[in-house]
Amino acid sequence: MVRILIEEMEAYAKENNVPIMLSDGISFLENYIREHHVKKILELGTAIGYSAIRMALISKDIQVITIERDNERYQKAIENIKKTNLENQICVFNQDIMDFETKEEFDLIFIDAAKSQYIKFFEKFSPNLVKGGTIISDNLNFHGYTKQETRIESKNLRQMVGKIRNYIEFLKENKKFETIFLELGDGIGISVKL
Numbered sequence: 001m002v003r004i005l006i007e008e009m010e011a012y013a014k015e016n017n018v019p020i021m022l023s024d025g026i027s028f029l030e031n032y033i034r035e036h037h038v039k040k041i042l043e044l045g046t047a048i049g050y051s052a053i054r055m056a057l058i059s060k061d062i063q064v065i066t067i068e069r070d071n072e073r074y075q076k077a078i079e080n081i082k083k084t085n086l087e088n089q090i091c092v093f094n095q096d097i098m099d100f101e102t103k104e105e106f107d108l109i110f111i112d113a114a115k116s117q118y119i120k121f122f123e124k125f126s127p128n129l130v131k132g133g134t135i136i137s138d139n140l141n142f143h144g145y146t147k148q149e150t151r152i153e154s155k156n157l158r159q160m161v162g163k164i165r166n167y168i169e170f171l172k173e174n175k176k177f178e179t180i181f182l183e184l185g186d187g188i189g190i191s192v193k194l
Helices: 002-015 023-035 050-056 071-083 115-128 155-173
Strands: 040-044 063-067 090-093 106-111 129-137 177-182 188-193
Touching (some): 002 050, 023 106, 040 050, 040 115, 050 063, 050 071, 071 090, 115 129, 155 177
Parallel strands (some): 040 063, 063 090
Antiparallel strands (some): 177 188
């Protein structure tokens, strides 16, 4: 039943151009959560609830707080979470991430929202991360564009890629975190709080 819903969500995302994690990226994330006994997760960017559901399904002990600004995606996420009976494990907030305030501490923060805001998201929520906790950032390759040497014609795309490159440099230079980069999915950064 759950497997069918996951497949339906993947099909829905493809048909409606909803960005969800690529299969090797989500597999890595699930394994990381298992191996590091992660219990409390903050997800920035719910979309249709795909990754929140995949994370919560790992263990009944896992709690996910997730934030989605887009009302249509938020409604779809609520619908999907209800179908999987995970309402007790996943709490979705329908608001702008920068307006969200919490004093809670998390083992893991998963950033998969507006790419241009990654530095702001990291700075805002890293104080909520336990020592030794991890911030995982998705889409750092941005479909291969961040590694592209040739000039990108589209101004908007060029600006977006520039912001992601700045974020990668920000992670490399951040002395409070140790970051490694993996060529999985669309490029993943794993930043462990020292």
